[in-house]
Amino acid sequence: MNKEKQFKDMPNAEKAALVCSWLDEKQGGEIVSLNVADLCSITETICVVSARSIKHAQALADFILERCRDEGVEFLGMEGYKTGDWILVDLNDVIIHVFLADLRGFYNIEGMWAEAERTDYSGENPEHGDD
Template sequence: MRAIARACLEDMKALEIVEIDLAGKTAIADAMFIASGTSQRHVGSIADRIVETLKEKGFGRVRVEGMTSCDWVLIDAGDMIVHVFRPEVRSFYNLEKMWGEDRPSERLAV
């Protein structure tokens, strides 16, 4: 599934593609992709391609949020989440910092 998402992002000329391994960090997914499109139309086209391709490849029901405005589209494919942003929206939310490798270790309450 990750290879399909990456191929779609690359084919659609998404910008600044980042893949974050979430295994062991959260139960919501095993992987997250974050990418940018150049405009609302580009963001929507990238998201459409990913959703259509995942469905064609038999990955079942894929949930999508944000297609009405296409500033930030979230694709939830179960074990994988894909975020496609307009650049200014991406920099505002800065998900890479929140979920990236450089984030501080979580401490267990004793």
């Protein structure tokens, strides 16, 4: 029997926007995506989100996995779920960092990739152009 991959083939920017919308739906804080395609050899986009608590961080990670399964988005792995203060979710060309707020500032992922094109996705900052 021939078993083919059943993952959606979507452009990276669309996938990152989709993942960020999932994080926003579950009330992730300060959601940012960084386009690192020209700067990093292991991924194209890094998404960073703040969680209010360890349980919230775990819920965000669980929701990403659930939606990946439902939507047919490729999932490669996860690190840090048990401790929950920094969870890394690997979707191959999109890597998500779920941080507790104080650790996010300490590790400063956005600062490490300061030259990357940045997009803010948080629901409380709806700057979507002029009319």
